[in-house]
Amino acid sequence: MTLAPYVRILGRGPGRSRSLTRDEAREALTVILKGDAAPEATGALLMLLRMKGETPDEIAGFAEAARATLPPLPRPDLDWPSYAAGRTRGLPWFLLSARLVASAGYSVLLHGWNSHQQVHASVRSALPHAGIPTALNTQDVARHLANGNIAYLPLETLSQPLLDLLQLRDHLGLRSCINTVLRVLNPGAANASVQGVFHPPYLTLQADAGHLLGLPSLTVIKGGGGEFERNPAKHASAFGLRNGTPWEDSFADLIDETRRLNDGETDPARLTALWSGALTDPFAETVVTGTAALALATLGAGNPDELATHLWTSRNRAAA
Secondary structure, three states, X not given: OOOHHHHHHHHOOOOOOOOOOHHHHHHHHHHHHOOOOOHHHHHHHHHHHHHHOOOHHHHHHHHHHHXXXXXXXXXXXXXXXXXXXXXOOOOOOHHHHHHHHHHOOOOEEEEEOOOOOOOOOOHHHXXXXXXXXXXXXXXXXXXXXXXXXXXXXXXXXXXXXXXXXXXXXXXXXXXXXXXXXXXXXXXXXXXXXXEEEOOOHHHHHHHHHHHHOOOOEEEEEEOHHHOOOOOOOOOEEEEEEEOOEEEEEEEOOOOOOOOOOOOOOOOOHHHHHHHHOOOOOHHHHHHHHHHHHHHHHHOOOOOHHHHHHHHHHOOOOOOO
């Protein structure tokens, strides 16, 4: 089987082309992930989708095909994807938010890839400073979730074929729908997920795809650098699902301070210092608690704002 029928559907021209159905999208990515597609056809398909604009059905179909290739994983309470490029963000304070949620007894599975892995403020370099272990294999995930309720699973460990598709950006010069697919992938089949976007149109795209995929609870925000991270100095709009039903809400700013998330700081050791109490930074603390509160609300926790504040003030202040 080839990709030709699906490329033809998308590329017939004005008045004749159309979007892929969910089934067609699932079939197309299945062909690609099996290695049966010519690389030229894969690039053509992804760029035609990019130019047309992906639909929720296409994203859901792609996600279903991708899930079918994944190894079995333990089911976490919360799915937390991290696939932003990382070029416009500062330190990843949201990692401490994920750790805070885990301290409440919820298991959290972060998974991801960030194209600018080598910068000092990258997610990968900050993980040890946030006290979050990296799973070296899929079996490692269960051990880390059992021991500390949190783990980071690199995309290259989860699925090299999906990473290969994601990295086609280096050859095509543009992102593709694979970035969005990975955000909604939910490899551990959690019942709750938090997702960030950089471009506002993807807020509803990911929320609608989550609905099609039957996700019970989801919160999508325009977050710091495209991650699920709330800027406390700005109003936040959220979209997603509650009890499987489409939901949206808005949240006022949390702090009266004008400050960018990217404040020029690049030393990930600041995460350790903030958690331990060696560093006092009210803005960063509010990033952590405000983001954690949204995640706790997604999990159905009562009084999430108060709970996040309590967890922060009573956290283990030993160095990460």
